[in-house]
Amino acid sequence: MISQLSWKIGGQQGEGVESTDRIFSTALNRLGYYLYGYRHFSSRIKGGHTNNKIRISTHPIRAISDDLDILVAFDQESIDLNSHELRSGGVVVADAKFNPVLPEGVDAQLFAVPITKIAEELGTSLMKNMVASGASWALLGLPIEVFNKAVEEEFGRKGPAIVEKNVEAVKRGAEFVLEQAGGPLDAFKLDEADGKQKLFMIGNEAIGLGSVAAGCRLMSAYPITPASEIMEYLIKKLPKFGGTVVQTEDEIAAVTMAIGANYAGVRTMTASAGPGLSLMMEAIGLAGMTEQPLVIVNTQRGGPSTGLPTKQEQSDLNAMVYGTHGEIPKIVIAPASIEDCFYDMIEAFNLSEQYQVPVIVMTDLQLSLGKQSCEELDLSTVTINRGKLVRESELPELETHQLFKRYELTEDGVSPRVIPGDKHGLHHVTGVEHDETGRPSENAGNRLRMMDKRLNKLNGLQIRDAVRSDSPHDAADLLIIGMGSTGGTIDEARSRLAEEGVSSNHITIRQIHPFPTELVKAELNKAKKVIILENNATAQLAAQVKLYAGGADKIKSVLKYDGNPFLPSEVHQACKELN
Template structure:
């Protein structure tokens, strides 16, 4: 019996590959298995190879597996591109329509199942994905009834006839595979799951849900991969809470509209990827100068320019921290799981209002679009903190309200437009305490110092996560974002061989948690920084803020693909 396995379905975009993976995963999730999925897809609507790899486990998992147990192929290209991952005991279930063949010397056993023929006989070739799911359930020895329930839910709006046809396709795929295999495949049997209910979501869904929980009622954005799902989720859900989504003409309009909404007292956000973030930089500077809270989500992808729109990268860190001209306070948070993405989004809105500055959530494509099981969220942890927002203002006489008053903590009292006695002057040029433009040198220094003092008041609940049980580790592994699960798995492999490996994940990129991280680096003989970029942007942050450059080594991957556990394991062993 296996406690985990890896399943992948592949074919041409537009063939229903995503829905095949979704049906397979949802059924297993409902049985109580932990899942982690990652989609490989092209930057076009139809055509081009795509695949969906899903890891199924009896324990929490946050990484793509090195190998593959089951490959479901809708074309020969899927076999040719993915067969190198197949384990010796693995199988390929392929549509017999294209006369599938395994390359010479390939691992595994091929089962040619007539997906398309069966679907055509039942009434529609579109149901070939259901045949494939049924065959997969048969190969893994999973009760087909679990998949029936998912089909009924998905197709309930299309009526009983469509539901019955798809269930027949599932059953037929199940039976035909069983006949070909000559019985059950004991080598692919999964241990029984715990049966607990969990959510199954991509990181973008978690961010969108977190925004709703935080009281966000406006999203202004322009569609872009891999951020668009945040917008799509909120288009459906925000109106239920009195909110709305506005698709703007570009990212410049999106950031300025979000700033305007926050200026008026409505919690608002925008979301984009690298190219859109570049367009937002002047607007982010405006939020910093006018001390207006705003939340921005950056779902990092392969760059520069259009780059690799549908591939993994973590190369926006320098831009997120240093991209704006001039100097403003800003906060950059990097969640590493869907669960963290939810809570971090809530906290981002609170920090933005408390510090009256931009807060950027640095996601990446693997986190944004990778789908994972999440334990039920604890909504009692959600709180709304609005900082120095005044409901009442004393009589000001003929003076304007001192919106930019010099304070010890750098945070000035804030009022919303229309507050009695709260008339203010707001401008993007340098200004005095009452907001009127000023180029006075003394005032300039006072206002700059005031704004920058804000960050000393930041209290982020979890700047680091860590698995660091050794006082004198052989190696400390540092990472950020979606690499957390892959690093964890590689670390566990080395520990099983007797090596002492600590792991710290950096979740607050700016202001950098120097004091919190320093003891872990001091105690380690060597430090390996793992990141999806070419220049070591996180490693450079560590060198800049903590030091110990002589200890720091880099493991960089920037080919568009996420790290696999064996790649990090190899990088660690090279240092031992």
């Protein structure tokens, strides 16, 4: 019996790979296994190689596995591209239609199953994904009734006849491969899971759920990979709470609509990726100057320009921190888990209203689209903080021709905010420099006071878990620093280093801007050497660490920017070489 294994399905985009993965993982989730999935797909609607890889475990996991136990292949290309990951003794379940062949040197069992033929006998080749699923499920020796239940839920809306045919497809695939293999494979029998069903979602879904819980009632956005699932989620959910999603003509309209709706008092967000964020920059400056709350989710992908729309990268950090012209206060936070995606959205909405600034929530493709097991979310911790939003009944009467001091100079730099139209809340709003009532002003003294007011209001800001630390050693051989989705991969590499006698600490920087200088400095001081891991070519996170916390003499960067996430073995090897 084994505690974990890795399963992958590959084929051409549009031939059922994603639905196969979805049903397979849903059934495993019902049994109580921990799952971590990653989808590799082409930047096209249909065609081009795609594969979904799922890591299955009896204990929590937060990284892609280095190797592969079972590969389900709909074409020879899937074998050629993915068989190098197969561990010795692995298994390939392939469609006999294309006469599958294992590349030379691959030590694996090949089961050629007439996947397409069985599906066509049942009425349509579309059911080949269920034949393939049944075959690989049977090899694991897992209860078929659990899988059939997942099939029923997937196809139930199409009627009992369709469900029955798909269940039969699963059965036929299972029977064929079991006859070939002589029964389930002992080497792939998983230890029993705890039986507790866990939440199983992608980061974008958790972001959407967190937004609803935070009181967001409007999303204005333009579809873009890998952010579109946030829109798709909220299109279904927001109307149930009196909200809506507006698909705008472009990202400029999306962000300006979000600014306007927030000004009107509605908690509003937008979401995009690097190209869309670039278009939003002028409007982000407007939000900073007019001190309007604004929440933006930026799901990073390969750039520049169109770049690699469906591949992993973490190269927008500088754009988020420095992108706007002029100088404004803004907050950039980086979730590092599915749970973070939920809780950080609540914090983002609260921070944007407490400080009246743009808040950018920075994810990456691996976190946004990777489907993972998630512990139950604690809704009792959700609180709504609208900051200095003054209700109409609390506004003092204004004298004739007097305006409300919307940009009043206060000790903490945060001014009272009103809903437009409230009696005695009359004020002016403009993107040019202004006085306390919002009237345009080019007075030098006023300019200094207003700039200082805006820029100083984030002094001392520290979000929840600004630097997530696992630092058991007072004087570690290595300190490994990451952000976003890299945390689980780093922890697996550290386990291997520990077995070799190398001590290491690990921090994930979650508050990117304003930078948590003192927290990071404290960790740097405890390490002999520092390795900073990031998916970009120019070491953007390392530059922030050196700028604000120092330690340049002992910092080394490990960079990966080929579109793929880090693997634990890569991090382990890099740390060994740099130690």
